[in-house]
Amino acid sequence: MKKFVKGILCAAMIISLAACSTNNVEEEKPVLSFTAGTYTATAKGMKGDVTVEVEVSENEILSAKVTSQQETYGIGYGLETTPVEAIPAKVVETQGLGIDNITGATITTYAVKTAITDCLTQAGGDITLLESITENVAVLPTEYETEVVIIGAGAAGLSAGITALDEGAKVLVLEKQDITGGATARSGGKVMAAGTDIQKAAGIEDNAQMMFDYLKEIGGDYLNDEMVKEFCDNSLENYNWLADLGVKFQDVEPIHSSLPTWRVHNTLTGGGMTNGIGGQITVPLENQYTKNGGSIEYGVTVDSIVMNEAGEAVGVTGTRADGSKVTVNAKSVIIATGGYAQNREMMAMYDEHSGGYYTSVPTGNVGDGITMAEAVGADIYLNPNVQTVYTSFTCGVGINEEAGLIVTNKGERVVNEYTYQYHVAQAIQDAKSTTAYYIATSNDPNGTVQYGMMLDSTPRASSIEELAGLINMDPAVLSATVTRYNELCAKGVDEDFGKPADKMVPVQGETYYAILMNPAVTVTYSGIVTDSEAHVLDEEGNVIKGLYAAGETAFPGLFGTEYPGCGAAIGYAVYFGRAAGENAANGQ
Numbered sequence: 001m002k003k004f005v006k007g008i009l010c011a012a013m014i015i016s017l018a019a020c021s022t023n024n025v026e027e028e029k030p031v032l033s034f035t036a037g038t039y040t041a042t043a044k045g046m047k048g049d050v051t052v053e054v055e056v057s058e059n060e061i062l063s064a065k066v067t068s069q070q071e072t073y074g075i076g077y078g079l080e081t082t083p084v085e086a087i088p089a090k091v092v093e094t095q096g097l098g099i100d101n102i103t104g105a106t107i108t109t110y111a112v113k114t115a116i117t118d119c120l121t122q123a124g125g126d127i128t129l130l131e132s133i134t135e136n137v138a139v140l141p142t143e144y145e146t147e148v149v150i151i152g153a154g155a156a157g158l159s160a161g162i163t164a165l166d167e168g169a170k171v172l173v174l175e176k177q178d179i180t181g182g183a184t185a186r187s188g189g190k191v192m193a194a195g196t197d198i199q200k201a202a203g204i205e206d207n208a209q210m211m212f213d214y215l216k217e218i219g220g221d222y223l224n225d226e227m228v229k230e231f232c233d234n235s236l237e238n239y240n241w242l243a244d245l246g247v248k249f250q251d252v253e254p255i256h257s258s259l260p261t262w263r264v265h266n267t268l269t270g271g272g273m274t275n276g277i278g279g280q281i282t283v284p285l286e287n288q289y290t291k292n293g294g295s296i297e298y299g300v301t302v303d304s305i306v307m308n309e310a311g312e313a314v315g316v317t318g319t320r321a322d323g324s325k326v327t328v329n330a331k332s333v334i335i336a337t338g339g340y341a342q343n344r345e346m347m348a349m350y351d352e353h354s355g356g357y358y359t360s361v362p363t364g365n366v367g368d369g370i371t372m373a374e375a376v377g378a379d380i381y382l383n384p385n386v387q388t389v390y391t392s393f394t395c396g397v398g399i400n401e402e403a404g405l406i407v408t409n410k411g412e413r414v415v416n417e418y419t420y421q422y423h424v425a426q427a428i429q430d431a432k433s434t435t436a437y438y439i440a441t442s443n444d445p446n447g448t449v450q451y452g453m454m455l456d457s458t459p460r461a462s463s464i465e466e467l468a469g470l471i472n473m474d475p476a477v478l479s480a481t482v483t484r485y486n487e488l489c490a491k492g493v494d495e496d497f498g499k500p501a502d503k504m505v506p507v508q509g510e511t512y513y514a515i516l517m518n519p520a521v522t523v524t525y526s527g528i529v530t531d532s533e534a535h536v537l538d539e540e541g542n543v544i545k546g547l548y549a550a551g552e553t554a555f556p557g558l559f560g561t562e563y564p565g566c567g568a569a570i571g572y573a574v575y576f577g578r579a580a581g582e583n584a585a586n587g588q
Contacts, residue, residue, distance in 0.1 A: 041118030045111035054119035064088035074279020076108035096133020104177035154182025156551025156577035157336035158285035163581030189277030192567035193239035224557025246284035255565035313546035332584035339524035339552035340367025381556035387523035395452035408433035411478035416497035441509030534580035
């Protein structure tokens with residue numbers, strides 16, 4: 001197996017949340033002065049306007065609340081720790097504005113604080129004085145004793161925690177951000193499963209073997225058949241487990257309209273190529289975990305796994321923002337830290353991303369779990385592939401799988417554009433193209449393309465040759481590609497790549513447009529090698545006692561060259577997280 005360079009993440013580690021000590025000297029409270037009344041204000045959040053209402057008396061902030069917002073469930077709102085709930089409560093509690101930002105939700109935090117500040121300004125408050133009033137930070141322990149310690153509070157970590165608690169273990173989760181959810185909360189909130197009630201009600205025939213056959217066809221020899229078969233055989237039970245915890249599934253959709261079996265299950269408000277819906281999964285998971293007595297320490301970045309003389313994992317060490325160290329002594333350690341899409345150095349191993357890329361995963365997804373596992377002898381597999389889509393950052397073309405003419409940065413057509421978007425992306429990557437272009441004219445039927453053609457930033461020209469010059473392509477190559485494509489459209493048969501005739505719309509018009517499509521990374525495949533029971537394995541294939549891993553940090557064996565369908569990553573994370581939790585709690 002190939003190895004990541006040890007220590008690659010030292011400079012990339014993210015630390016947050018200070019721990020401070022308090023003294024017994026009671027500070028004199030500042031005297032506040034307002035014009036009594038109720039005030040409202042609005043600020044721009046992550047997804048739209050955030051409106052707050054603040055009520056004050058002549059010398060006190062009586063209440064503060066967000067009255068309307070469009071933020072992401074599970075990140076911006078939905079939990080006691082998310083900004084919509086936490087920031088107003090802290091303002092009233094402290095009677096001030098010196099509130100720490102909530103890492104992982106800083107844009108929503110800023111919007112809520114800005115709107116509250118506006119209200120208090122309207123009320124005649126002394127903002128400088130109010131901003132000097134800070135939170136009382138509790139004295140935090142530097143050493144913890146538990147039975148199972150989990151690094152990361154995404155879908156895998158929370159599922160592991162719930163299961164370990166159900167097995168009777170004492171559990172502590174360490175999360176580097178100030179909110180839970182990880183990449184799952186930012187996702188489309190989908191789960192892949194076969195044989196569900198929703199499928200049956202829709203008359204869809206599906207079973208574990210059919211799902212395995214599909215995943216094997218996509219993943220090929222990259223897959224660990226035992227692990228994938230284990231998941232497929234239990235995907236229905238996994239789906240029902242989530243439903244029993246309060247995850248509400250609304251419908252099922254196909255992986256792509258060109259693929260027959262509908263097995264991608266949407267949670268509430270989801271559907272199609274969307275994101276920011278994953279809180280429909282992570283919020284119920286966190287609620288169940290805390291309800292069952294699980295503990296979460298926020299703002300702790302784990303630095304290393306502690307091993308005893310017998311080579312067994314017996315705890316972890318971590319760091320808070322002030323540099324203070326945290327030690328957790330435990331019987332078992334579960335790594336659920338997510339992937340490494342935010343680590344530019346790690347991502348540089350993929351040629352198509354060495355020149356830059358976009359990702360919406362949390363900033364803390366820097367592969368630190370992989371590095372920590374490698375440091376204690378874990379086998380690390382380096383998959384030469386990564387989940388990528390090519391999309392326009394200005395108009396969104398690519399996300400909705402528009403099926404017009406897409407060319408490489410050399411002007412060549414390399415794929416049936418009416419296929420699953422990750423298949424399109426893989427073809428572009430296989431052509432060694434770091435970007436792609438959607439070539440369009442006014443007859444294109446897609447709304448996103450029509451919008452893209454309206455933008456001033458979109459290159460346009462009266463001829464294909466002139467357009468090629470604007471985007472640094474060989475005019476002869478692009479012209480030949482467009483001519484061939486239009487010939488196939490006229491024939492009504494895509495002899496080159498097999499795109500359906502009704503999707504073959506010619507590129508013809510008075511003006512030609514080139515919409516730039518850049519790579520966007522959502523899931524990484526390299527990481528910690530585990531078995532079907534979520535045990536971490538060493539380079540000889542032996543179990544490292546006491547050490548488990550699940551979720552994106554441990555995806556080797558589960559993905560091949562292409563992403564097989566929405567809901568696969570979350571399904572795997574939940575299932576193998578549960579396996580890790582059960583085995584860690586029982587020392588198996």
